[in-house]
Amino acid sequence: MHQASVTKPAYGKLGLQLSLALLPLVFYLPLFLLAIPGVLVLTGWIRWKKDHNALPVGQTRVAIFLSLALGATAIALSQFALEDIAVAFFMLVASLKWLETRTGRDAIICCQLNFFTLLLPVLYDQPIWLTVLMVITTGLTLYHWLVIAHPGVQQQLPSRYLTKLFLFGLPLIAILFFLFPRFEHPLWQINEPPKAQSGISDTMNPGSMSEIVQSAEPAFRVTFTGQTPDKTDMYWRGLVLWDFDGKSWKGNTSRKGYQWNKADEVVTNVSYTITLEAASNRWLYLLSPATNIQSKERGFMNMDDEFLLIRPPEGRTRYSASSGTKNSFHPLDDFSKQLGLALPFGNPKATALGQSWASKFARPEDRVQAALTLFGSAPFSYTLKPGLLGENGVDEFLFDSKKGFCEHYASAFVFLMRAAGVPARVVVGYAGGEYNQVGNYYLVRQANAHAWAEVYLENKGWVRIDPTAAIAPERVETSVLQLGDSRTDSRRTATEATWGKQLGWFADSLLNEWNSLILSYDRQKQREMLEKLGLDGDRKTLYQLIAVALGFFAMIAVIVLLWPRRRHLSEEQKLFALLCKRLKSRGFVRVPSEGEGAFIHRVLREWPTPKKELLGFLALYQGVRYGNQPLDTNARLQMKSQISTLPKRSRQ
Amino acid sequence: MMIQHRIRTWLQRPRYPQEGWVTLDHRHLYILPTWLGIWFSVLLITMLLASLNFNLNLGLILTFTLISISLGSMWFAYRNVQNLKVGHAIQSAIFANQPAVLSVTARNTSKNSRFGISIRYQKHTGEDYEVHAEQDTVLLVPIGHLKRGIHPIKRIKIAGEFPFRLFHVWSYADLAQQITVYPAPEEAYPPLPSPDQGEDTTGQRTKPDDELPELIRPYQLGDTLKQIAWKHSARSDELVSRYGEAQVPSNLWLDWRQTASEKDTELRLSRLCAWVIDAEAQGLQYGLSLPGVQLMPNKGDAHLHQCLTALAAWRG
Numbered sequence: 001m002h003q004a005s006v007t008k009p010a011y012g013k014l015g016l017q018l019s020l021a022l023l024p025l026v027f028y029l030p031l032f033l034l035a036i037p038g039v040l041v042l043t044g045w046i047r048w049k050k051d052h053n054a055l056p057v058g059q060t061r062v063a064i065f066l067s068l069a070l071g072a073t074a075i076a077l078s079q080f081a082l083e084d085i086a087v088a089f090f091m092l093v094a095s096l097k098w099l100e101t102r103t104g105r106d107a108i109i110c111c112q113l114n115f116f117t118l119l120l121p122v123l124y125d126q127p128i129w130l131t132v133l134m135v136i137t138t139g140l141t142l143y144h145w146l147v148i149a150h151p152g153v154q155q156q157l158p159s160r161y162l163t164k165l166f167l168f169g170l171p172l173i174a175i176l177f178f179l180f181p182r183f184e185h186p187l188w189q190i191n192e193p194p195k196a197q198s199g200i201s202d203t204m205n206p207g208s209m210s211e212i213v214q215s216a217e218p219a220f221r222v223t224f225t226g227q228t229p230d231k232t233d234m235y236w237r238g239l240v241l242w243d244f245d246g247k248s249w250k251g252n253t254s255r256k257g258y259q260w261n262k263a264d265e266v267v268t269n270v271s272y273t274i275t276l277e278a279a280s281n282r283w284l285y286l287l288s289p290a291t292n293i294q295s296k297e298r299g300f301m302n303m304d305d306e307f308l309l310i311r312p313p314e315g316r317t318r319y320s321a322s323s324g325t326k327n328s329f330h331p332l333d334d335f336s337k338q339l340g341l342a343l344p345f346g347n348p349k350a351t352a353l354g355q356s357w358a359s360k361f362a363r364p365e366d367r368v369q370a371a372l373t374l375f376g377s378a379p380f381s382y383t384l385k386p387g388l389l390g391e392n393g394v395d396e397f398l399f400d401s402k403k404g405f406c407e408h409y410a411s412a413f414v415f416l417m418r419a420a421g422v423p424a425r426v427v428v429g430y431a432g433g434e435y436n437q438v439g440n441y442y443l444v445r446q447a448n449a450h451a452w453a454e455v456y457l458e459n460k461g462w463v464r465i466d467p468t469a470a471i472a473p474e475r476v477e478t479s480v481l482q483l484g485d486s487r488t489d490s491r492r493t494a495t496e497a498t499w500g501k502q503l504g505w506f507a508d509s510l511l512n513e514w515n516s517l518i519l520s521y522d523r524q525k526q527r528e529m530l531e532k533l534g535l536d537g538d539r540k541t542l543y544q545l546i547a548v549a550l551g552f553f554a555m556i557a558v559i560v561l562l563w564p565r566r567r568h569l570s571e572e573q574k575l576f577a578l579l580c581k582r583l584k585s586r587g588f589v590r591v592p593s594e595g596e597g598a599f600i601h602r603v604l605r606e607w608p609t610p611k612k613e614l615l616g617f618l619a620l621y622q623g624v625r626y627g628n629q630p631l632d633t634n635a636r637l638q639m640k641s642q643i644s645t646l647p648k649r650s651r652q
Numbered sequence: 653m654m655i656q657h658r659i660r661t662w663l664q665r666p667r668y669p670q671e672g673w674v675t676l677d678h679r680h681l682y683i684l685p686t687w688l689g690i691w692f693s694v695l696l697i698t699m700l701l702a703s704l705n706f707n708l709n710l711g712l713i714l715t716f717t718l719i720s721i722s723l724g725s726m727w728f729a730y731r732n733v734q735n736l737k738v739g740h741a742i743q744s745a746i747f748a749n750q751p752a753v754l755s756v757t758a759r760n761t762s763k764n765s766r767f768g769i770s771i772r773y774q775k776h777t778g779e780d781y782e783v784h785a786e787q788d789t790v791l792l793v794p795i796g797h798l799k800r801g802i803h804p805i806k807r808i809k810i811a812g813e814f815p816f817r818l819f820h821v822w823s824y825a826d827l828a829q830q831i832t833v834y835p836a837p838e839e840a841y842p843p844l845p846s847p848d849q850g851e852d853t854t855g856q857r858t859k860p861d862d863e864l865p866e867l868i869r870p871y872q873l874g875d876t877l878k879q880i881a882w883k884h885s886a887r888s889d890e891l892v893s894r895y896g897e898a899q900v901p902s903n904l905w906l907d908w909r910q911t912a913s914e915k916d917t918e919l920r921l922s923r924l925c926a927w928v929i930d931a932e933a934q935g936l937q938y939g940l941s942l943p944g945v946q947l948m949p950n951k952g953d954a955h956l957h958q959c960l961t962a963l964a965a966w967r968g
Contacts, residue, residue: 105688108688108816108817109688109691112688112691112692112695113695115695115699115714115718116695116698116699118714119699119702119703119708119711119714119715122703122708122710122711122714123702123706123708126708126709126710130710131710134710134714138714138717142721145816146815146816149768149813149814149815149816149817150767150768150780150814150815152767152768152780152781152782153767153768153782153814157767161728161815162721165721165724165725165728165815166717166721168720168724168727169717169720169721169723169724170720172716172719172720172723173713173716173717173720176716176719176720177709177712177713177716180704180712180716182704182707183704183705183707186705186706186707187701187705188705518709518713519709519710520709521709522707523707557727561678561727561730561731561734562678
């Protein structure tokens with residue numbers, strides 16, 4: 001009975017599932033808010049260790065009062081986001097419920113609450129590890145629920161039962177997931193906490209890139225439809241940086257706000273779809289020049305070929321575009337030219353070097369080449385740890401350390417070009433990507449983050465120049481992670497894929513499918529899916545579909561429940577039924593209230609002719625059914641013959 | 653009012669056994685969510701709204717999984733009780749000072765075990781039992797203390813809440829069983845009345861004979877003082893007891909009139925009850941005589957039970 005008090009093992013099970021459900025929140029909540037539920041959970045475990053008696057009512061009240069007081073303090077201090085406080089409050093409720101669990105009924109409520117607790121971390125993020133943890137905890141909680149609700153069941157049964165339940169429910173889960181009407185807009189909104197910046201930002205400091213490239217996190221995944229461009233052309237262009245203050249490069253705000261209806265003609269030769277991981281950036285990455293951009297997010301192309309969004313996308317976003325080559329370009333206006341030649345104060349040596357090239361080489365192309373030649377010569381080297389640079393960073397890099405990462409090369413190159421009178425700018429984005437043979441897409445990681453330059457040439461327009469390619473060409477095709485420190489030949493890895501790599505690709509493909517199919521599914525995709533099926537995408541259709549599906553399931557369930565089962569008759573009963581059938585054709589029907597003997601005797605009263613057969617049959621039948629006589633072959637044959645020799649009945 | 657009345661009569665239509673069994677088929681099986689189930693549905697709706705609002709697909713998957721498992725468990729809960737058969741079980745008779753237990757046999761003719769089946773009678777709920785596949789199981793429900801008498805058992809309820817206690821599935825059965833409650837035997841009862849010499853002379857009671865050596869054995873714990881053969885013990889330096897039928901039993905009549913010193917009917921019955929048990933324990937032949945009831949002298953379990961039942965059923 002579920003009024004019985006909870007045993008120690010059951011109490012421990014409840015604690016285990018609660019701890020597992022609360023665990024992910026450690027990564028999302030501030031320490032102060034974690035402290036209160038943490039103390040409660042710890043108390044629970046200590047009590048369990050001792051003798052698992054529930055918290056007395058008085059102490060529970062004190063605990064509730066104290067928690068509320070602390071919560072109120074937290075709100076009053078307004079140090080924490082409101083939703084963090086709300087989540088912490090639910091954590092409190094869940095842990096207090098565990099602490100004061102006394103009866104089986106309490107324990108079941110505790111299990112039910114645990115599912116709600118599982119939902120809390122999802123409010124922050126839905127990474128794959130959380131998904132795995134959720135699956136485990138959900139299974140465990142259901143298992144515990146079953147075991148606590150019915151302590152008497154066999155050991156192996158609950159898991160079998162749960163598997164059965166889950167498999168039966170699987171089609172329903174899928175139908176509800178894909179067809180349940182989603183909200184167009186949230187009913188209520190909480191101000192999202194600013195997400196931690198990851199990946200490329202709109203400022204390039206010395207060292208900022210080298211930090212990003214040490215992360216294996218995926219930045220985005222690209223699927224090409226049709227042909228794939230050469231790997232050396234995969235420059236995923238993000239932002240253009242104009243303004244240099246001697247230390248860091250920034251975008252120019254005056255150019256951000258304007259949409260640019262391009263007169264440039266783009267001859268497209270590749271089309272692709274990009275799934276961009278969640279980031280708080282307001283721009284998309286594209287192969288330049290791009291056109292025909294299809295994105296759910298609202299945004300526009302500006303004069304620098306950046307695709308800027310109105311607001312950062314919520315979570316992952318997906319967009320498609322076509323790219324190719326330009327066959328015409330816009331002449332550079334005066335303002336842009338000024339921006340492209342602006343130099344901050346400082347770095348006298350580099351300025352002088354650039355100016356000397358301006359007088360030496362008439363053609364800007366030669367000035368570009370001079371810089372590339374300089375970088376390509378020893379002792380310039382490419383390193384992740386260039387060391388700190390002082391006031392005149394460009395000078396120090398060019399003439400002292402001669403060690404740098406892509407941002408140093410891009411920055412120094414643009415500086416030299418500007419000094420040499422060639423308009424130039426820094427571009428940040430990603431270069432290259434790892435081809436996933438399993439999923440047929442390119443995975444671009446943060447490690448592929450890259451910075452390069454664009455220079456304006458009178459007869460060509462803006463041209464991409466990657467000074468890093470001069471010093472470390474392999475860096476353009478592969479990420480730092482793939483290179484390792486040994487600088488092995490990267491081309492080998494592409495051809496001879498080890499099984500480890502294959503496995504990695506497979507896992508990432510799965511992840512990609514999961515992300516694109518499941519996690520990014522919303523009202524928009526729902527509508528698209530319905531329209532693909534040739535249905536109207538509005539809510540009414542969804543309701544109808546769900547009603548039909550549920551009706552269908554209900555029908556199957558009811559049919560299975562009410563399917564008439566053949567009553568299992570023993571052999572003598574079957575023989576008796578046969579006799580009844582024969583007698584029916586002679587006008588005698590046995591009523592349900594009649595015993596076998598009573599029926600036979602009634603028949604004989606009305607029709608005494610077959611007295612011998614019927615009484616003989618009855619004696620044998622009753623002997624087998626109610627006595628201890630076995631139904632041997634002899635008896636069987638006798639009964640059959642008695643049935644078959646029933647005389648005809650002449651009706652009066 | 654009329655409709656309510658009709659519904660009530662429909663719900664209370666008797667469920668008598670057919671061929672000894674009440675089958676809990678779908679025409680007589682009811683299902684409703686428990687309070688736990690209602691509370692869980694509120695929780696699920698909350699989870700659904702939260703997940704929908706922020707379009708948390710992971711949360712939606714969790715919620716829909718739980719919804720489908722709950723619906724599935726509704727179906728399983730129904731299946732778990734459906735087509736179970738209940739029938740009579742042997743009721744163990746009790747004395748009025750003992751707690752009564754009602755027993756019912758459950759028969760599971762299907763190939764799946766049934767779990768968490770319990771019997772409810774009035775306000776009493778029995779334990780959960782597992783009724784194994786193709787087996788009979790006796791289900792018990794303690795029903796508290798009952799007064800002396802023959803208690804007809806009214807309608808019983810058979811219920812199950814397996815798997816998650818979200819749904820309560822139940823049905824009724826009118827098995828027309830009865831529980832016999834003997835009077836509580838008096839504790840400090842006066843000694844047995846002396847046997848009747850007048851009416852019956854066949855059973856002449858002789859003095860225990862110490863001269864019969866084959867009916868002597870060493871003293872064992874529990875032997876009464878009467879049983880000790882004092883003369884033999886004196887001879888052999890150790891206690892020896894008599895056993896067996898050293899005495900020819902005489903007819904002992906236990907009569908309602910012998911308890912006339914007491915006014916209270918129940919007390920008189922209690923005393924007679926104690927006497928009957930004592931007489932049986934001593935191995936005497938005894939008869940019972942109540943106004944309107946005469947049980948001829950005899951002994952043995954069946955006779956004891958007959959006498960006690962007569963006492964339980966007696967209405968003065």
